[in-house]
Amino acid sequence: MQVCIDRISDKFSHILEEELIREICQCSQIRRINHGSTLVEIGQTLTHIPIVVDGAIKVMTIDDEGNELLLYYLEFGDTCAITLKCCSLSGSSTVLAYAEGESEILFIPAEKMEDWMIRFRSWRSFILDSYNSRMNEMLAAIDSLAFFDLGDRLENYLRDRAMVLGNSELELSHLDIANDLNSSRVVISRLMKKLENQNKIIQKRGKVVVCEFAD
Protein backbone atom coordinates (compact mmCIF):
# COMPACT_ATOMS: atom_id res chain seq x y z
CA MET A 1 0.00 0.00 0.00
CA GLN A 2 1.23 3.49 -0.84
CA VAL A 3 2.09 5.58 2.16
CA CYS A 4 0.13 8.78 2.37
CA ILE A 5 2.28 11.69 3.47
CA ASP A 6 -0.56 13.71 4.91
CA ARG A 7 -1.69 10.89 7.06
CA ILE A 8 1.70 10.13 8.50
CA SER A 9 2.52 13.79 8.85
CA ASP A 10 -0.74 14.25 10.66
CA LYS A 11 0.13 11.67 13.25
CA PHE A 12 3.85 12.16 13.64
CA SER A 13 4.64 15.76 12.88
CA HIS A 14 4.88 16.54 16.60
CA ILE A 15 7.81 14.22 17.07
CA LEU A 16 9.50 13.80 13.73
CA GLU A 17 10.81 16.49 11.41
CA GLU A 18 9.23 17.09 8.04
CA GLU A 19 12.11 15.94 5.94
CA LEU A 20 12.28 12.69 7.83
CA ILE A 21 8.59 12.09 7.40
CA ARG A 22 9.00 12.61 3.69
CA GLU A 23 11.76 10.04 3.60
CA ILE A 24 9.74 7.62 5.66
CA CYS A 25 6.89 7.86 3.21
CA GLN A 26 9.18 7.25 0.29
CA CYS A 27 10.74 4.03 1.47
CA SER A 28 8.24 2.50 3.87
CA GLN A 29 5.13 0.47 3.53
CA ILE A 30 1.94 0.69 5.47
CA ARG A 31 -0.09 -2.43 6.07
CA ARG A 32 -3.44 -3.22 7.63
CA ILE A 33 -3.27 -6.27 9.87
CA ASN A 34 -6.27 -8.23 11.04
CA HIS A 35 -6.86 -8.95 14.67
CA GLY A 36 -4.81 -11.92 15.82
CA SER A 37 -2.59 -12.11 12.75
CA THR A 38 1.05 -12.88 13.34
CA LEU A 39 3.43 -10.07 12.59
CA VAL A 40 6.66 -11.60 13.71
CA GLU A 41 7.53 -15.20 14.44
CA ILE A 42 10.41 -16.53 16.49
CA GLY A 43 13.47 -17.16 14.39
CA GLN A 44 12.23 -14.95 11.62
CA THR A 45 14.78 -12.59 10.13
CA LEU A 46 13.54 -9.05 10.31
CA THR A 47 14.04 -6.69 7.46
CA HIS A 48 11.68 -3.98 8.62
CA ILE A 49 10.94 -2.06 11.79
CA PRO A 50 7.28 -1.77 12.68
CA ILE A 51 5.73 1.45 13.95
CA VAL A 52 2.16 1.34 15.15
CA VAL A 53 -0.07 3.81 13.36
CA ASP A 54 -3.34 2.40 14.50
CA GLY A 55 -4.40 -0.45 16.77
CA ALA A 56 -1.87 -2.30 18.89
CA ILE A 57 0.62 -5.13 18.87
CA LYS A 58 1.06 -7.79 21.50
CA VAL A 59 4.64 -8.89 22.00
CA MET A 60 5.53 -12.18 23.68
CA THR A 61 8.42 -14.58 24.22
CA ILE A 62 8.15 -18.31 24.37
CA ASP A 63 10.04 -20.74 26.60
CA ASP A 64 11.34 -24.21 25.77
CA GLU A 65 8.10 -25.82 26.90
CA GLY A 66 6.13 -23.65 24.53
CA ASN A 67 4.61 -21.38 27.14
CA GLU A 68 4.05 -17.89 25.90
CA LEU A 69 4.89 -14.98 28.14
CA LEU A 70 3.43 -11.59 27.49
CA LEU A 71 6.11 -8.91 27.41
CA TYR A 72 4.31 -5.73 26.48
CA TYR A 73 1.91 -4.04 24.14
CA LEU A 74 2.84 -1.59 21.44
CA GLU A 75 0.33 1.19 20.99
CA PHE A 76 0.07 4.16 18.69
CA GLY A 77 3.44 5.64 17.89
CA ASP A 78 5.35 2.84 19.54
CA THR A 79 8.06 0.86 17.95
CA CYS A 80 9.78 -2.31 19.10
CA ALA A 81 13.25 -2.07 20.51
CA ILE A 82 13.83 -5.79 20.43
CA THR A 83 13.00 -5.90 16.76
CA LEU A 84 15.46 -3.11 16.36
CA LYS A 85 18.29 -4.88 17.98
CA CYS A 86 17.62 -7.95 15.88
CA CYS A 87 17.83 -5.85 12.76
CA SER A 88 21.09 -4.19 13.53
CA LEU A 89 22.69 -7.45 14.52
CA SER A 90 20.97 -9.03 11.53
CA GLY A 91 19.98 -11.83 13.83
CA SER A 92 16.59 -13.46 14.04
CA SER A 93 13.65 -12.61 16.19
CA THR A 94 13.44 -13.80 19.77
CA VAL A 95 9.87 -12.63 20.11
CA LEU A 96 6.45 -13.34 18.79
CA ALA A 97 4.09 -10.55 17.80
CA TYR A 98 0.39 -10.48 17.05
CA ALA A 99 -1.94 -7.73 16.00
CA GLU A 100 -4.31 -6.73 18.74
CA GLY A 101 -7.44 -5.44 17.12
CA GLU A 102 -7.47 -4.23 13.52
CA SER A 103 -4.13 -2.50 13.20
CA GLU A 104 -2.19 -0.36 10.80
CA ILE A 105 1.52 -0.77 10.89
CA LEU A 106 4.18 1.24 9.17
CA PHE A 107 7.15 -0.86 8.09
CA ILE A 108 10.48 0.82 7.78
CA PRO A 109 13.41 -0.84 6.02
CA ALA A 110 16.04 -1.76 8.58
CA GLU A 111 18.92 -0.34 6.59
CA LYS A 112 17.49 3.16 6.92
CA MET A 113 17.81 3.05 10.68
CA GLU A 114 21.47 3.88 10.99
CA ASP A 115 21.40 6.57 8.38
CA TRP A 116 18.51 8.30 10.12
CA MET A 117 20.08 7.90 13.53
CA ILE A 118 22.95 10.01 12.29
CA ARG A 119 21.02 12.51 10.22
CA PHE A 120 17.91 13.18 12.29
CA ARG A 121 17.93 14.23 15.89
CA SER A 122 14.19 13.53 16.13
CA TRP A 123 14.73 9.95 15.00
CA ARG A 124 17.44 9.46 17.59
CA SER A 125 15.26 10.57 20.43
CA PHE A 126 12.29 8.66 19.07
CA ILE A 127 14.27 5.43 19.11
CA LEU A 128 15.86 6.13 22.47
CA ASP A 129 12.49 6.95 23.99
CA SER A 130 11.13 3.76 22.58
CA TYR A 131 13.96 1.75 24.14
CA ASN A 132 13.30 3.46 27.39
CA SER A 133 9.58 2.84 27.54
CA ARG A 134 9.95 -0.76 26.39
CA MET A 135 12.47 -1.28 29.14
CA ASN A 136 10.16 0.26 31.72
CA GLU A 137 7.26 -1.87 30.64
CA MET A 138 9.33 -4.99 30.97
CA LEU A 139 10.56 -3.95 34.39
CA ALA A 140 6.95 -3.44 35.38
CA ALA A 141 6.12 -6.89 34.07
CA ILE A 142 8.92 -8.45 36.10
CA ASP A 143 7.91 -6.49 39.13
CA SER A 144 4.37 -7.68 38.90
CA LEU A 145 5.49 -11.28 38.46
CA ALA A 146 7.69 -11.08 41.51
CA PHE A 147 5.61 -9.08 43.93
CA PHE A 148 1.94 -9.34 43.02
CA ASP A 149 -0.36 -12.28 43.48
CA LEU A 150 -2.37 -13.59 40.60
CA GLY A 151 -5.52 -11.77 41.62
CA ASP A 152 -3.77 -8.40 41.38
CA ARG A 153 -2.08 -9.34 38.16
CA LEU A 154 -5.41 -10.32 36.69
CA GLU A 155 -6.94 -6.98 37.60
CA ASN A 156 -4.00 -5.08 36.15
CA TYR A 157 -4.12 -7.19 33.05
CA LEU A 158 -7.79 -6.49 32.44
CA ARG A 159 -7.45 -2.77 33.04
CA ASP A 160 -4.37 -2.56 30.83
CA ARG A 161 -6.07 -4.42 28.09
CA ALA A 162 -9.12 -2.19 28.17
CA MET A 163 -6.83 0.84 27.99
CA VAL A 164 -4.83 -0.42 25.04
CA LEU A 165 -7.98 -1.30 23.16
CA GLY A 166 -9.77 1.84 24.26
CA ASN A 167 -12.75 -0.35 24.96
CA SER A 168 -14.10 -1.78 28.19
CA GLU A 169 -15.46 -4.79 26.37
CA LEU A 170 -12.84 -7.44 25.84
CA GLU A 171 -13.28 -10.53 23.69
CA LEU A 172 -11.34 -12.92 25.85
CA SER A 173 -12.04 -16.38 27.15
CA HIS A 174 -10.76 -17.47 30.53
CA LEU A 175 -8.33 -19.71 28.71
CA ASP A 176 -6.89 -16.80 26.73
CA ILE A 177 -6.31 -14.91 29.94
CA ALA A 178 -4.76 -17.91 31.64
CA ASN A 179 -2.28 -18.25 28.79
CA ASP A 180 -1.30 -14.60 28.93
CA LEU A 181 -0.73 -14.76 32.66
CA ASN A 182 0.91 -18.18 32.62
CA SER A 183 -1.80 -19.65 34.76
CA SER A 184 -4.47 -22.25 34.31
CA ARG A 185 -8.03 -21.80 33.15
CA VAL A 186 -9.56 -23.07 36.39
CA VAL A 187 -7.68 -20.63 38.54
CA ILE A 188 -8.64 -17.73 36.31
CA SER A 189 -12.26 -18.81 36.36
CA ARG A 190 -12.27 -18.68 40.16
CA LEU A 191 -10.64 -15.27 40.31
CA MET A 192 -12.96 -13.95 37.62
CA LYS A 193 -15.90 -15.12 39.65
CA LYS A 194 -14.60 -13.08 42.58
CA LEU A 195 -14.19 -9.97 40.44
CA GLU A 196 -17.68 -10.46 39.12
CA ASN A 197 -19.07 -10.67 42.65
CA GLN A 198 -17.23 -7.46 43.52
CA ASN A 199 -18.96 -5.89 40.51
CA LYS A 200 -15.63 -5.08 38.94
CA ILE A 201 -16.45 -6.96 35.79
CA ILE A 202 -19.44 -8.34 33.90
CA GLN A 203 -19.04 -11.66 32.20
CA LYS A 204 -20.57 -13.15 29.13
CA ARG A 205 -19.45 -16.15 27.16
CA GLY A 206 -16.00 -15.36 25.73
CA LYS A 207 -16.35 -11.74 26.77
CA VAL A 208 -15.55 -9.49 29.70
CA VAL A 209 -16.72 -5.98 30.43
CA VAL A 210 -14.37 -4.09 32.68
CA CYS A 211 -16.40 -1.83 34.94
CA GLU A 212 -13.60 -0.06 36.70
CA PHE A 213 -11.30 2.08 34.64
CA ALA A 214 -10.66 4.31 37.56
CA ASP A 215 -9.55 3.31 41.05
Place this chain on the structure above:
DNA sequence: ACATTAAGTGATT
Protein backbone atom coordinates in the same frame (compact mmCIF):
# COMPACT_ATOMS: atom_id res chain seq x y z
C1' DA B 1 -30.91 -32.82 18.45
C1' DC B 2 -26.09 -33.34 18.92
C1' DA B 3 -21.31 -31.98 19.19
C1' DT B 4 -18.21 -28.53 20.62
C1' DT B 5 -16.34 -25.14 23.42
C1' DA B 6 -16.60 -22.02 27.64
C1' DA B 7 -17.24 -21.63 32.41
C1' DG B 8 -18.13 -23.36 37.34
C1' DT B 9 -16.95 -26.43 41.32
C1' DG B 10 -15.25 -29.78 44.91
C1' DA B 11 -11.51 -32.39 46.23
C1' DT B 12 -6.55 -33.12 46.38
C1' DT B 13 -1.70 -31.74 46.43
Place this chain on the structure above:
DNA sequence: AATCACTTAATGT
Protein backbone atom coordinates in the same frame (compact mmCIF):
# COMPACT_ATOMS: atom_id res chain seq x y z
C1' DA C 1 -2.09 -21.67 43.07
C1' DA C 2 -2.23 -25.88 40.23
C1' DT C 3 -4.39 -30.11 38.64
C1' DC C 4 -8.04 -33.60 38.15
C1' DA C 5 -12.36 -34.94 37.25
C1' DC C 6 -16.73 -33.82 36.37
C1' DT C 7 -20.93 -30.71 35.74
C1' DT C 8 -23.45 -27.12 33.64
C1' DA C 9 -24.31 -23.67 30.25
C1' DA C 10 -23.94 -21.41 25.73
C1' DT C 11 -23.26 -21.88 20.73
C1' DG C 12 -22.68 -23.70 16.23
C1' DT C 13 -24.20 -27.19 12.59
